[in-house]
Amino acid sequence: xKNVLIIGCGLLGSSLLRKISKKKIAKKIxxxxxxxxxxxxxxxxxxxxxxxxxxxxxxxxxxxxIFCTPTSEYKKIILKINNFVSPNTIIxxxxxxxxxxxxxxxxxLKRGIHWTRSHPITGSEVSGPEHGKDNxxxxxxxxxxxxxxxxxxxxxxxxxxxxKVGSKTVIMSSEKHDKIFSITSHxxxxxxxxxxxxxxxxxxxxxxxxxxxxxxGLRDFSRIAASNEIMWRDIFFxxxxxxxxxxxxxxxxxxxxxxxxxxxxxxxxxxKLIKTKKVRIKIIKLKQDIxxxxxxxx
Amino acid sequence: xKNVLIIGCGLLGSSLLRKISKKKIAKKIxxxxxxxxxxxxxxxxxxxxxxxxxxxxxxxxxxxxIFCTPTSEYKKIILKINNFVSPNTIIxxxxxxxxxxxxxxxxxLKRGIHWTRSHPITGSEVSGPEHGKDNxxxxxxxxxxxxxxxxxxxxxxxxxxxxKVGSKTVIMSSEKHDKIFSITSHxxxxxxxxxxxxxxxxxxxxxxxxxxxxxxGLRDFSRIAASNEIMWRDIFFxxxxxxxxxxxxxxxxxxxxxxxxxxxxxxxxxxKLIKTKKVRIKIIKLKQDIxxxxxxxx
Numbered sequence: 226x227k228n229v230l231i232i233g234c235g236l237l238g239s240s241l242l243r244k245i246s247k248k249k250i251a252k253k254i255x256x257x258x259x260x261x262x263x264x265x266x267x268x269x270x271x272x273x274x275x276x277x278x279x280x281x282x283x284x285x286x287x288x289x290x291i292f293c294t295p296t297s298e299y300k301k302i303i304l305k306i307n308n309f310v311s312p313n314t315i316i317x318x319x320x321x322x323x324x325x326x327x328x329x330x331x332x333x334l335k336r337g338i339h340w341t342r343s344h345p346i347t348g349s350e351v352s353g354p355e356h357g358k359d360n361x362x363x364x365x366x367x368x369x370x371x372x373x374x375x376x377x378x379x380x381x382x383x384x385x386x387x388x389k390v391g392s393k394t395v396i397m398s399s400e401k402h403d404k405i406f407s408i409t410s411h412x413x414x415x416x417x418x419x420x421x422x423x424x425x426x427x428x429x430x431x432x433x434x435x436x437x438x439x440x441x442g443l444r445d446f447s448r449i450a451a452s453n454e455i456m457w458r459d460i461f462f463x464x465x466x467x468x469x470x471x472x473x474x475x476x477x478x479x480x481x482x483x484x485x486x487x488x489x490x491x492x493x494x495x496x497k498l499i500k501t502k503k504v505r506i507k508i509i510k511l512k513q514d515i516x517x518x519x520x521x522x523x
Numbered sequence: 524x525k526n527v528l529i530i531g532c533g534l535l536g537s538s539l540l541r542k543i544s545k546k547k548i549a550k551k552i553x554x555x556x557x558x559x560x561x562x563x564x565x566x567x568x569x570x571x572x573x574x575x576x577x578x579x580x581x582x583x584x585x586x587x588x589i590f591c592t593p594t595s596e597y598k599k600i601i602l603k604i605n606n607f608v609s610p611n612t613i614i615x616x617x618x619x620x621x622x623x624x625x626x627x628x629x630x631x632l633k634r635g636i637h638w639t640r641s642h643p644i645t646g647s648e649v650s651g652p653e654h655g656k657d658n659x660x661x662x663x664x665x666x667x668x669x670x671x672x673x674x675x676x677x678x679x680x681x682x683x684x685x686x687k688v689g690s691k692t693v694i695m696s697s698e699k700h701d702k703i704f705s706i707t708s709h710x711x712x713x714x715x716x717x718x719x720x721x722x723x724x725x726x727x728x729x730x731x732x733x734x735x736x737x738x739x740g741l742r743d744f745s746r747i748a749a750s751n752e753i754m755w756r757d758i759f760f761x762x763x764x765x766x767x768x769x770x771x772x773x774x775x776x777x778x779x780x781x782x783x784x785x786x787x788x789x790x791x792x793x794x795k796l797i798k799t800k801k802v803r804i805k806i807i808k809l810k811q812d813i814x815x816x817x818x819x820x821x
Contacts, residue, residue: 349816350816405729408722408726409741410736413740416714416718417740424802425802426772431702436802440645440812443706443711445746445747446714448743448817450800454797458792458796461783461784462784468784469784472781475718486763487763487767489763505748506749511734513737514820520819522815523658
């Protein structure tokens, strides 16, 4: 690969920038970023790559374009690049939900141009280029989407690209992707936001300083409830059908827990509590988390 | 203080044992533990203190008795110690919910004997004496309960005891305690259990290996959903009135989020997502969690 263009240089964009530069995966790296604050941070951090003000030249001269913006930015940028992309340009993104944003891409991207979708399973509750790091993708899954119209040559290229960046890759359909991540990522984030919101509401009702005692469990949830709000709004809106199904099952299960508690149904509640324990063991075995108690933070 | 008796030597009991011994807070430490597996672990670990098979002598010879068992064990042990305790014996516990278990204590503890309640806000998803550590209470809150009948002399003693163990102390009523921790601890645990259960249900429905991709958020919840099931059953049952209220508000809020998502109500959802972010900052400022992204685990 010769040149790459990173559109959106926040947490993940800047991490890609660092890694591509460090491993010399591309000859030139162009960076397009709309936020003046982020641009000044990138300059201050002396990150590699060339910041471009206009997309034209960077698009024409890039073999690979990676969208690292929230999905709600796609349309605007597609309309800016349509005149400069060629069918050989490999376009991808790092978005967390695929079906809805694919409709935007299909609707606005010039005919004959391919966009092959990626989703690296990584990130953090903090945002911005100052928090990026070159090992962000190391040993993390990157899902590549293969649908009916996926360009297999581009898919192959991206599979190799994400491996170079440090990821383990897996290929699946948009449908399967959006279902899986509605459960393993989107619902957990929504639940965390909702729990923290409920704690805030109770703080108002009770007029107690609750947050002071959050080490009892609440603090765990506050981490992902501090994630970027624009990104998560887009994900919730994009994957709303799957997320709605997930919410419904979650509420059904919560009502069943409530019933167990109110009836002091020992057998039923213990069965649930014992079964959920096994997931932690599985997660650690699959190297999806560290094995130290309390995330090793104490 | 001369001698102390620790009843139940799991994660927290063994942590107290280690700390009391290390800081030489007591002359003698007696340990009563019903699980043979735990006793063999304690011996193998060469933990300090004297393991006692019968409670009689240990109770008679102790100035302080600390219950470190789930609350469902209290009755059985109270009936065993009633004949040997004196009004001067300071009795406390580390239980996470207070109102219901106080009823058990009131009903079964011999008249004239005082039990002054403590709740150190610490713990882990792992159980057993092998996971205890002497700094378990360091800089953690310990709530001391002051109700109408609390013995103030004993309260003062315990306040000083927990400080020696490393805790910051705060005094409040049972009612306030059970309300606060229904939100900051009990609801988060229930929600974590419920989320992991929902993921397990979806795994069955979808026939996908979801857990493999849990680094997207689910893994955070799986930690506290791996906590000791007996302890948490007791807490849920003991504090059921407050927890039920918390569940109801949680479901109400979740339905409101669902509505926002389905109607793509940008203004309403962003307001929520932005507001919850502030809690994380507050938690870190209050030193209830570390300030590193991703709990510093990556």
